[in-house]
Amino acid sequence: MKNILTSSEMKKVDTETIERIGIPGIVLMERAALSVTSLIMENEPVTKTVQVIAGVGNNGADGLAICRMLHLKGYNTCTCVIGDINKATEDFKTQLRINENLGISIVEDFADCDIFVDAIFGVGLSRKxxxxxxxxxxxxxxxxAKVYAVDxxxxxxxxxxxxxxxAIKADYTVTFGFHKVGTVLYPGADYCGKVIVSDIGYESWENSDFIKYATREDLKYLPRRINYSYKGNYGKVLIIAGSKEISGAAALSALAAFKTGAGMVRIFTHENNRNILGKLLPEAMINTYTIDKFDIKSxxxxxxxxxxxAVGPGMGTGEVQTEIVNEVLExxxxxxxxxxxxxxxSRHNEIKEKLHDKVILTPHLGEMSRFLAVPAKEIAQDLIKYTRKVNYxxxxxxxxxDARTVMANKKGTYINLTGNSGMATAGSxxxxxxxxxxLLGTKTDFEKVPALATFLHGVAGDLAAMESSKESMMAGDICNNITKAYNGDF
Structure with a gap:
């Protein structure tokens, strides 16, 4: 798992790196500037004109260094500074002196250029x-002009x-050391363009308080099948889903479970779904019930x-469903x-109190709103806060x-960075x-299951979008790509 930092956490990492480890801030700055410069040189021919728009803080100092490096590589560059240079940081003044010594001057107006480098504010901005x-x-x-954002x-x-x-609408954002919450959560993520996380010399910083995200490397935590085994080794999964009018939810959940390695799947559903599910999934066992003659013993x-x-997909709500959920929690x-x-x-406070640490709740914004009795718009403005609130x-x-799925358990907070807008489709x-x-059934570490499952789900969705399009992909297409995702075939 890799880190996603808030602005204050990033400031602490900077301070620790400079003061405790002893790497001078100007060295980190040079490495940061070099990473942006290298990306521009990789993408843009030397014939392109570049203007750096710089504030007078350290983000602006990064911009001055980028301007100098591109100038030395033959690019036609200039810098426009916004703010009072007399109030600039010491690193900014150092970079300015270096540029002046090289004859790189400051211009007062915006240029008609091919490329802008945005170095106005860094991650510490908190005011309008x-x-x-x-x-x-x-x-x-x-x-x-194309825009490259610094950090x-x-x-x-x-x-x-x-x-x-x-805010700047960038084509590329080079962020330093770690993803920032602002580069991954929306709407900020929409302004970043393509994000490159550049290693400029920070430690790995194993800190349980940091938000994490899963990567391809974390597929190593998925259990692999042993040669001497049988279906019971890989989980007996019960899926309680579907209703009198809905069968697809149960079918999709069960198919996805099989595709992810479940050894045995039993579907508990309404009687109306028996025949269709039997045809769609002959591998699954099926038990059914009716609303008017519900038998709790079955x-x-x-x-x-x-x-x-797993309980809930397409199940409906009512007295029988309440009895089912209550029995599952007990x-x-x-x-x-x-x-x-x-x-x-959400409709029964006494059932809420039966939630326990072996339960994973997977609401979308509307369901979270009903659960908390808080407007969905308010929750959307602080996904992390409300996710942690329910967990605590x-x-x-x-x-x-959501467009970025946020997870919280006793081990920490996670954000999933895979997936795409095509997955906003029925059954996903x-x-x-x-x-x-x-994954629970195959004995994957319970605390890692949410991050791994959403990562796999998102990768399968990304593969599905590549095969067809975001507009035409369906939930079944996501299912069909679970195998490639699980095997790291992407």
Whole structure:
């Protein structure tokens, strides 16, 4: 797992690196500038003209160094400084003296150029952008020039991703050392363009307080099959899904569970779904119920049989569904609760109190809003806060599904960086439920399951989008790419 830092955490890392480890700040600055310079040289021919728009802080100092390095490589460069140079940081003044010694001057106006380098603000910005800074950002955004942002697009809050009035719309963002919360959460992520995380010499910083994200390297935590084994070694998965009118949710969850390695899958669903599910998934065992003659003993028998449970997709809400969710929670078996399972809990405070640390809740914003009785718009403005809030209060792991899925459990907070807008399609969440419960069944470390499952789900969605398009992909396409995702074939 790799780190995602807030602005204050990044400041502490900088301070520790400079003061405790002893790497001078100017050395870090040179390495940061070189990483941006190298990307521009890789992408842009030397015939392109470049203007650096710099503030008078250390982000602006990075910009001055970039201007110098590109100048020495033969690019036609200039720098426009916004702010009072007399109030500049010492590193800015050092970089300015170096540029003056090389004959690289400061210009007062914006240039008609091919490339802008945004070095106005760094990740520490926390106030609304106004005045000449706002004018500069709006000017840059209205040009056709390509934009490279230094560390984070100016105007984005590095700790939240919020747009502070106005922000640079970059084509590329080179961020230093670690992803920042502002480069991964929306709307900030939309302003970054392609993000490159550049190693400029920081330690790996193993800190449990930092937000984490999964990468391809973390696939090593997925359990692999041993030669001498049988289907029971890979989890007896119970999926309680579907209703009188809905069969697809159960089918997608069960198929995803099989694709992710579940040894045995039993579907507990409404009687109307027996025939269609039997045809779609002959590999699955099927138990059914009816609303008017619900037999709790059949559910209890299914729960007694299984190792792990997923409950909720397409299930509907009502008295029978309430009884089902209550029985599942009382079993204390590791459980993924999605969709109508969450909606059912939201309507019964006494059931909320039965949540425990072996439960994974997977709400989208609407379901989270009903669960907390907080407007979805308010939750969307601080996904991390509300995800942690539910985890702290109820002990359950929370996977809050959005354009960036945020997760919280007792080991920490995670954000998933895979996936795409094509996955905003019916059934996508049901596929995630199947992946997640299958990983539980195959004895994947419970605390790692949310990050690994959402990573696999997102990669499968990215592969599906490559095969067709974001517009035409369906949940079944995500299922069909789980195998490639699981095997790291991407």
């Amino acid at each position: 952008v106004e005045g000449k800074y706002k004018d500069a950002i709006e000017y840059i955004n209205n040009q056709r 984070i697009p100016s105007g984005i809050d590095g700790s939240t991703g919020e747009v502070l009035g106005v 559910l209890q028998a299914a729960i007694k049989w299984c190792d792990v449970i 079993s204390k078996i590791p459980t993924v609760i999605d969709a109508d399972g969450i909606n059912t809990i 209060k109820y002990g359950a792991t929370v996977v809050l599904k 969440g049901d596929v995630l439920t199947g992946i997640m419960v299958a």
